[in-house]
Amino acid sequence: MIDSAAEVHPEDRAANPYSSVVAAHPQPFYARLRDECPVAAMEGMPEGVHIISRYEDVKFALKHHEIFSSDFVAVDIGQDRPLIPLQIDPPEHAHYRRVMDPHLSAKELAHLEADARRLVNEVVDRFIDRGECDFHAEFSMPLPCLVFLSLTGLPLGELDRFLTWKDNIIRPETFDMDEAAAIRRQTGADMYAFFEDAIDQRAANGTDDIISRFMKTEVDGRLMSRDEMLDLCYLFILGGLDTVTATLDCSIAYLAQHPDHRRELVDDPSLIPNAVEELLRMQTPVMQVLRVVARPHRMHGVEMKPGDHAVVMLGSADTDPGEFGADADLVNLHREANRHLAFGGGPHRCLGSHLARLELRVALEVLHERIPDYRIAAGADLEYSPGIREIKSLPLVFA
Amino acid sequence: MKVRLDDELCVGHGRCYALAPDVFDADDQGHCVLRFDDEDLPERFVDVAKQAVANCPEDALAMEG
Numbered sequence: 385m386i387d388s389a390a391e392v393h394p395e396d397r398a399a400n401p402y403s404s405v406v407a408a409h410p411q412p413f414y415a416r417l418r419d420e421c422p423v424a425a426m427e428g429m430p431e432g433v434h435i436i437s438r439y440e441d442v443k444f445a446l447k448h449h450e451i452f453s454s455d456f457v458a459v460d461i462g463q464d465r466p467l468i469p470l471q472i473d474p475p476e477h478a479h480y481r482r483v484m485d486p487h488l489s490a491k492e493l494a495h496l497e498a499d500a501r502r503l504v505n506e507v508v509d510r511f512i513d514r515g516e517c518d519f520h521a522e523f524s525m526p527l528p529c530l531v532f533l534s535l536t537g538l539p540l541g542e543l544d545r546f547l548t549w550k551d552n553i554i555r556p557e558t559f560d561m562d563e564a565a566a567i568r569r570q571t572g573a574d575m576y577a578f579f580e581d582a583i584d585q586r587a588a589n590g591t592d593d594i595i596s597r598f599m600k601t602e603v604d605g606r607l608m609s610r611d612e613m614l615d616l617c618y619l620f621i622l623g624g625l626d627t628v629t630a631t632l633d634c635s636i637a638y639l640a641q642h643p644d645h646r647r648e649l650v651d652d653p654s655l656i657p658n659a660v661e662e663l664l665r666m667q668t669p670v671m672q673v674l675r676v677v678a679r680p681h682r683m684h685g686v687e688m689k690p691g692d693h694a695v696v697m698l699g700s701a702d703t704d705p706g707e708f709g710a711d712a713d714l715v716n717l718h719r720e721a722n723r724h725l726a727f728g729g730g731p732h733r734c735l736g737s738h739l740a741r742l743e744l745r746v747a748l749e750v751l752h753e754r755i756p757d758y759r760i761a762a763g764a765d766l767e768y769s770p771g772i773r774e775i776k777s778l779p780l781v782f783a
Numbered sequence: 784m785k786v787r788l789d790d791e792l793c794v795g796h797g798r799c800y801a802l803a804p805d806v807f808d809a810d811d812q813g814h815c816v817l818r819f820d821d822e823d824l825p826e827r828f829v830d831v832a833k834q835a836v837a838n839c840p841e842d843a844l845a846m847e848g
């Protein structure tokens with residue numbers, strides 16, 4: 385195995401988190417960052433991009449929006465305005481979260497569990513008799529999309545269209561920057577048009593799904609605007625699909641390679657909620673979040689200037705022995721204290737975290753009930769994508 | 784023993800009410816509500832309350848006494 389620690393260069397205080405070697409096995413990379421350059425510069429980028437890696441520093445950055453702001457349009461991802469709530473700072477941010485959170489709270493989503501279980505079972509039905517599958521393509525990709533369609537009351541038949549949109553935006557199939565931007569803009573326009581229709585239909589026939597509910601939601605004494613609604617749909621697709629896919633990929637790849645842990649879950653499914661948290665911690669499928677520096681700030685001797693960017697490494701915080709103890713680098717399904725930051729923290733704590741937890745728990749429950757024994761197909765080479773750690777192909781063989 | 788909540792810090796991760804539903808509830812927004820506000824916890828809930836406190840990523844909870 386190539387050691388990801390080689391992607392940290394303490395001699396020039398630089399590091400490259402966006403390599404496939406890091407994505408596949410980030411722990412040695414994280415450890416070296418934390419130990420040898422807790423504020424690193426991004427290798428090959430102009431000055432002013434700071435990688436923050438220790439648990440305490442990451443938490444500080446997440447909590448201090450007056451220094452580490454979210455108020456920027458980070459890259460051209462095809463949207464017209466700052467994304468609500470992702471790119472809005474407190475105090476305005478709280479106005480939106482106050483009205484959005486209730487629709488995605490754990491209590492509110494409890495009714496979705498039966499649907500989610502049915503969808504997971506249907507997805508498994510399609511491959512179980514074959515005794516093998518590409519878990520990524522056949523399970524982790526479709527599942528979050530199907531759950532999203534069911535939550536929004538859209539026809540499940542839209543699955544393929546959604547998967548294509550999502551890929552066009554997150555990973556346009558081109559290395560040409562202008563071409564990529566054009567694909568994103570076109571896809572953004574298609575998506576907005578699709579959701580315009582969905583919203584019109586709901587305005588006409590009061591249905592009860594999450595889009596209809598958001599349409600009746602007031603922010604600061606006014607209904608959410610059409611633009612805000614559209615942005616929200618866009619953000620759900622951007623933030624709510626690949627993230628769950630990556631978590632499923634990483635979790636199942638781990639369990640396929642660690643039969644003792646898998647057997648524990650099969651023997652005692654009551655461990656699954658804890659396992660979901662521990663795998664989220666250890667794998668931290670969303671490796672980092674981004675911030676823009678709003679005020680001069682000094683961290684570990686490094687001066688950060690307004691306009692600089694911060695890459696806040698959630699994954700390295702989540703494996704910091706300073707917080708999680710000597711076994712921080714090991715999966716412990718019985719871990720007692722787990723203040724992981726896989727869903728971020730502070731005001732921008734993932735709006736979909738309760739939905740994600742529900743999907744992950746139900747997925748692990750059904751899978752281990754129906755397919756208690758599985759391993760990675762011989763000769764398979766798992767390729768993880770950087771940033772959001774999906775596995776491009778995850779061939780499994782069932783015993 | 785009592786459990787304390789700092790509302791200003793809670794952002795609704797929901798680890799507390801998932802782990803110790805007898806001790807913590809959620810409001811509409813999914814933020815924590817104490818079931819024993821300013822009261823001593825019944826002895827049988829103390830351990831599970833401590834576990835929940837140790838899992839709050841925002842340090843919004845603390846044990847006291």
Ligand code: HEM
Pocket residue numbers: 454469470471481619620623624625627628631669670673674698725726727728729731732733734735736737739740
């Ligand atoms: C395991 C799956 C998921 C992971 C690991 C994850 C991770 C994250 C992280 C780290 C953030 C913080 C971003 C920041 O601080 O800049 C975030 C925010 C967000 N996530 Fe998720 N997410 C997941 C699933 C979902 C789902 C299913 C949805 C859709 C309902 C969703 C919607 C959002 C939204 C709307 C935000 C922005 C919140 C805000 O800025 O206030 N996420 N997510």
Ligand code: SF4
Pocket residue numbers: 792793794795796797798799800813814815838839840841842843844
């Ligand atoms: S775990 Fe902490 S942040 Fe989350 S709801 Fe409970 S008190 Fe609030």
